Amino acid sequence: xxxxxxxxxxxxxxxxDHQACIDSALAAxxxxxxxxQQKLTKTREKVLQLIWGSHRPIGAYSLMDALAEGEQKRxxxxxxxxxxxxxxxxxxxxxxxxxxxxxxxxxxxxxxxCYFLICTSCNLAVETDPGPFQAAVSQLKQQSGFAIRQQxxxxxxxxxHCRELSE
Amino acid sequence: xxxxxxxxxxxxxxxxDHQACIDSALAAxxxxxxxxQQKLTKTREKVLQLIWGSHRPIGAYSLMDALAEGEQKRxxxxxxxxxxxxxxxxxxxxxxxxxxxxxxxxxxxxxxxCYFLICTSCNLAVETDPGPFQAAVSQLKQQSGFAIRQQxxxxxxxxxHCRELSE
DNA sequence: TTTATCGTGTTACAATATAACACATCGATG
DNA sequence: CATCGATGTGTTATATTGTAACACGATAAA
Ligand SMILES: [Zn+2]
Ligand SMILES: [Zn+2]
Ligand SMILES: [Zn+2]
Ligand SMILES: [Zn+2]
Numbered sequence: 001x002x003x004x005x006x007x008x009x010x011x012x013x014x015x016x017d018h019q020a021c022i023d024s025a026l027a028a029x030x031x032x033x034x035x036x037q038q039k040l041t042k043t044r045e046k047v048l049q050l051i052w053g054s055h056r057p058i059g060a061y062s063l064m065d066a067l068a069e070g071e072q073k074r075x076x077x078x079x080x081x082x083x084x085x086x087x088x089x090x091x092x093x094x095x096x097x098x099x100x101x102x103x104x105x106x107x108x109x110x111x112x113x114c115y116f117l118i119c120t121s122c123n124l125a126v127e128t129d130p131g132p133f134q135a136a137v138s139q140l141k142q143q144s145g146f147a148i149r150q151q152x153x154x155x156x157x158x159x160x161h162c163r164e165l166s167e
Numbered sequence: 168x169x170x171x172x173x174x175x176x177x178x179x180x181x182x183x184d185h186q187a188c189i190d191s192a193l194a195a196x197x198x199x200x201x202x203x204q205q206k207l208t209k210t211r212e213k214v215l216q217l218i219w220g221s222h223r224p225i226g227a228y229s230l231m232d233a234l235a236e237g238e239q240k241r242x243x244x245x246x247x248x249x250x251x252x253x254x255x256x257x258x259x260x261x262x263x264x265x266x267x268x269x270x271x272x273x274x275x276x277x278x279x280x281c282y283f284l285i286c287t288s289c290n291l292a293v294e295t296d297p298g299p300f301q302a303a304v305s306q307l308k309q310q311s312g313f314a315i316r317q318q319x320x321x322x323x324x325x326x327x328h329c330r331e332l333s334e
Numbered sequence: 335t336t337t338a339t340c341g342t343g344t345t346a347c348a349a350t351a352t353a354a355c356a357c358a359t360c361g362a363t364g
Numbered sequence: 365c366a367t368c369g370a371t372g373t374g375t376t377a378t379a380t381t382g383t384a385a386c387a388c389g390a391t392a393a394a
Binding site: 010011097098117119120126128132133135136137139140143144145146147148149150151152153154155156157158159160163 | 177178264265284286287293295299300302303304306307310311312313314315316317318319320321322323324325326327330
């Protein structure tokens, strides 16, 4: 996990140095692509950078709008979706199913399950450690007889910042 | 939870008496609507019944197709979505975000979080007990500072039946 | 140079969901 | 009984999210 997050919480502080998040995410992406012999093309890198524009999930069509900024032509949906598919495949981003939106992965260096806390007020999405849940998952495998391959958790509520504001 | 499920697993056995599932689901729905002073209209009841047609999530447009069977006219999307909204609101059904589809709630008598195991082969979706996960959730609340209001888990894998078939 | 592979451009379309407004039903109230 | 308000439905149009199919271009291996 990146180290420039609030020490008291896994949620990024509103005042944190977010450029550092972007830089380290892009650096990690380049490294991962080198390792896996995949090409981080201009389009893919731009999409990843835009996704890392915030810690909030962003939709495919918003990404198209963002890509269009300062350009002559808009890209068509397939262009964005191909980039998203590539980034998803490599684990550089996650899809938030409840929002039809995409967010950067905090730690793409190894595959992992998709566990998120999502603020219903400001849309902040924080990736969390699946570890503490694995005992319950094991039990569930036993009881259900399912061969669980993918875990996806999306919890909603108020982030620390929005809690303060709502008091 | 209904009692006509396989004793060895929380997954419904392929040969179980499914009509009993439908009947008890509809009975529970009528009771809940009476308690909450809500009207289970013809459309709403029909939609609920169709959703309970299987233990697989079904999409809104498939429901529209099913509603059209043997009828002169097709209903328009808003009709189905209104019924779905009503049923979701009352907790009679759940939405499976990863599939854009809807499935009957196993136990609508009290509010609870949405925890599902979903078979990637046959689409069987089994609702599971959030209980074993709550210790980890508490810890997560502490560490994240989030006020968690809603929990949604969707785990994918092979159901017991499909595991056997794939061996 | 040829060929194969990969990434992109472009057009059209599919699938899911909602907005807005008209109408009908029905029970409460006068 | 007559009227009113609340709720549910019908209807049309449209928004939002995502894909299929095929053509083109760059790159790199043979
Ligand atoms: Zn940041
Ligand atoms: Zn927030
Ligand atoms: Zn059944
Ligand atoms: Zn199965």
